[in-house]
Amino acid sequence: MFQSVIVKLTAVCIMDCTYCYMFNQVDRTYTRVPRRMPLDTALRLLERICEHQPRGAAEPFSIVLHGGEPLLWPVACWSAFLDQVAQRRRDGWNLVVAVQTNLLRPLAPELQQLLRRHGVVLGISLDGPQAVNDAVRVDLRGRGTYDRVLANVRRLQDSGDGALIGGFLAVANPDLPPQAFLDWLRSLPVTKIDVLWPMEYHWRKPPWPLGGQGRYAAAPRYGQWFAELFGRWWALDDPTLQVRLFGNLLHLVLGGSGHVDVLVNDCYNMFVVNTDGRYEYPDYLRVAADGSAATPYTLEDTSLDSLSHDPLFARLLNLGAALPARCAACRHRALCGGGFLPGRSDAVRGISDRESVLCADQMYFFDAVANILHPALQKRGLHVSPAPRFAASASPAA
Ligand code: SF4
Numbered sequence: 001m002f003q004s005v006i007v008k009l010t011a012v013c014i015m016d017c018t019y020c021y022m023f024n025q026v027d028r029t030y031t032r033v034p035r036r037m038p039l040d041t042a043l044r045l046l047e048r049i050c051e052h053q054p055r056g057a058a059e060p061f062s063i064v065l066h067g068g069e070p071l072l073w074p075v076a077c078w079s080a081f082l083d084q085v086a087q088r089r090r091d092g093w094n095l096v097v098a099v100q101t102n103l104l105r106p107l108a109p110e111l112q113q114l115l116r117r118h119g120v121v122l123g124i125s126l127d128g129p130q131a132v133n134d135a136v137r138v139d140l141r142g143r144g145t146y147d148r149v150l151a152n153v154r155r156l157q158d159s160g161d162g163a164l165i166g167g168f169l170a171v172a173n174p175d176l177p178p179q180a181f182l183d184w185l186r187s188l189p190v191t192k193i194d195v196l197w198p199m200e201y202h203w204r205k206p207p208w209p210l211g212g213q214g215r216y217a218a219a220p221r222y223g224q225w226f227a228e229l230f231g232r233w234w235a236l237d238d239p240t241l242q243v244r245l246f247g248n249l250l251h252l253v254l255g256g257s258g259h260v261d262v263l264v265n266d267c268y269n270m271f272v273v274n275t276d277g278r279y280e281y282p283d284y285l286r287v288a289a290d291g292s293a294a295t296p297y298t299l300e301d302t303s304l305d306s307l308s309h310d311p312l313f314a315r316l317l318n319l320g321a322a323l324p325a326r327c328a329a330c331r332h333r334a335l336c337g338g339g340f341l342p343g344r345s346d347a348v349r350g351i352s353d354r355e356s357v358l359c360a361d362q363m364y365f366f367d368a369v370a371n372i373l374h375p376a377l378q379k380r381g382l383h384v385s386p387a388p389r390f391a392a393s394a395s396p397a398a
Helices: 039-052 075-090 109-118 130-136 146-158 178-187 213-218 221-236 244-253 311-317 359-379
Strands: 004-008 061-066 095-101 121-125 165-171 192-196 270-273 278-280 294-298
Touching: 004 039, 039 061, 039 075, 075 095, 075 109, 130 146, 146 165, 178 221, 192 244, 221 244, 221 359, 244 359
Parallel strands: 004 061, 004 270, 061 095, 095 121, 121 165, 165 192
Antiparallel strands: 270 278, 278 294
8 A cells, every 4th residue: 555645746946956856867757747736636636545545544644745845835725735634634534744845945934834733844955064065955046055944944943833843854975974974963953864875876877987886886985975974873872863764774673664765675655746646656766767757647547546556556565576686685685675766766667677776885884784783782682673684794895
């Protein structure tokens, strides 16, 4: 069953981030869809979700409002949509709404009030200290955005609505030393962050130069960066510095379960709806080619139950059944499951049968984490999960 949707409320943005997969990579879908989702389309989506999700389900259905920039959606539409979500909740549906925004503009007071009333939390994109962030996260005139975003975060806190800020979202940047990243995190007004693995690499665009795969595998750039970041974060032993990826990882290693981005990869139970009311595959497949996330289905003609039978969605919903051959014998298969989906994206088939192009990075990272956690847990007389999700190795790059 689907448990999550990314809703493209707008196909426009007030920023022009260099790496943006919506506007600045191969996919040009934004040129073919309405700039804003009509309210009726958003309400039709809510009906589709409630047809699919049983009332009283224990696990919530997550509605992530996205774009473009979702805060450019008219306030009247926000009001009507959130009122309908609240009504569905009163009728017994377990729904959670969140927003992913750049927060470049201050939140309009009316919208701020609406989000507070409906318990909607904001994830805010920010990529590191000012110089690092402003090299890539620029406005439409090419100007850095860091100061304005943080001013708007502080404005929310000063007005008593700091609880609306769920945390920050940053894209991994190996040019930024991990200690500098952690120092920056500590300096933020909210010390909660998620760090995304890169989405731009796949087998037709690997992270190594032509002929350099062997050299890259011996010293994988992203794996080394994440490994050092984890080691330094663990050594700090400071629970106020929350890195979502690491929290999820600890949960899984200690025997928890779940389907989270980047980890496990046995099931992708989410879909995307664009402003035109058309279903799309996860954004992670958008990087493979123009239109590679497109489907022939719309909210009007297809229920979510029917959508789950589409061959690629069926594969995504049961991704663990198609573990790449190389991964079957891997010591990290339960935690990694073939790797982060963009690294497996394929312009023709959606997902290739191969492991992620970042396999060496992921292997390095999980080895390093295992080599820290195993002795730490044993020292405390604790055990890893009865079905251990990974085994310690002799060297981080083995
Ligand atoms: S580390 Fe590599 S081989 Fe192991 S599961 Fe991940 S992608 Fe597959």
